[in-house]
Amino acid sequence: MTAEPTAAGHPTGRSRSQHQRRKRILQAAAALASRGGVEAMQMRTVAERAGVALGTLYRYFPSKMDLVVAVVNEEMDTLEASLDRRPPTSDTAAGRAVEVLTRATRGLMREPELADALIRSLLLSDVQTDLGDRMAGMLAKVADRDALLSEEQHVLLRALSSVWIMEMIEMLRGRAGNEQIQDRLEIAAERLLAGF
CATH class of the missing domain: 1.10.357.10 (Tetracycline Repressor, domain 2)
Known part of the structure; x- marks a missing residue:
């Protein structure tokens, strides 16, 4: 998901929060994988660690x-x-x-x-x-x-x-x-x- 720019070229508040949420998810996934490989990167665990609902995670990333x-x-x-x-x-x-x-x-x-x-x-x-x-x-x-x-x-x-x-x-x-x-x-x- 990409941030939608406003007329001035800056991301909107909503798209900025989407970008930050996506970044948190990726950081959580990378941290889990760095400690236990892909097996540790369970979708539910990634969602919990990133502080997002499991459904939200699947909206951003349909599969592991x-x-x-x-x-x-x-x-x-x-x-x-x-x-x-x-x-x-x-x-x-x-x-x-x-x-x-x-x-x-x-x-x-x-x-x-x-x-x-x-x-x-x-x-x-x-x-x-x-x-x-x-x-x-x-x-x-x-x-x-x-x-x-x-x-x-x-x-x-x-x-x-x-x-x-x-x-x-x-x-x-x-x-x-x-x-x-x-x-x-x-x-x-x-x-x-x-x-x-």
């Missing part, structure tokens, strides 16, 4: 997976805002892409239980999510700042975002450490983005 997707999108919004405030500084497209992926990894790994819950849920669910596309879009913004990207370049960026998702899974499963992930992402970015 819709809620999970919204929490992921909130994380992506945070990353995107940080990239706007502080753009990557590397001289190469591959270097800038790795900076974005490193920030994304750090952001998610601040709450490893939450990251694990969100990524597993998104991989195992039938709910459509644009995690890979959102990441590819952020990579596109920093890859070639001055030119329009070709369809092939977009495919390569999507492939790099898929590599990142798989590396996150490896890290969350304890099969790779931060340095290994960093090295792999650098190699993948250099190969995939060599023509940028």
Whole structure:
């Protein structure tokens, strides 16, 4: 649900309260998932913790997976805002892409239980999510700042975002450490983005 602006461009009182309610729900869901995974993110518990009626929660998020997707999108919004405030500084497209992926990894790994819950849920669910596309879009913004990207370049960026998702899974499963992930992402970015 988005806030309806008034004629002056400011949200109305009602839409502001809806926005705040939605934010409380997402914060409650993320807090629960960070302590006990998606299993702890029971709709009734989320509603209680957010201070809203269960019916209200279902109006905002018809299913648990819709809620999970919204929490992921909130994380992506945070990353995107940080990239706007502080753009990557590397001289190469591959270097800038790795900076974005490193920030994304750090952001998610601040709450490893939450990251694990969100990524597993998104991989195992039938709910459509644009995690890979959102990441590819952020990579596109920093890859070639001055030119329009070709369809092939977009495919390569999507492939790099898929590599990142798989590396996150490896890290969350304890099969790779931060340095290994960093090295792999650098190699993948250099190969995939060599023509940028």
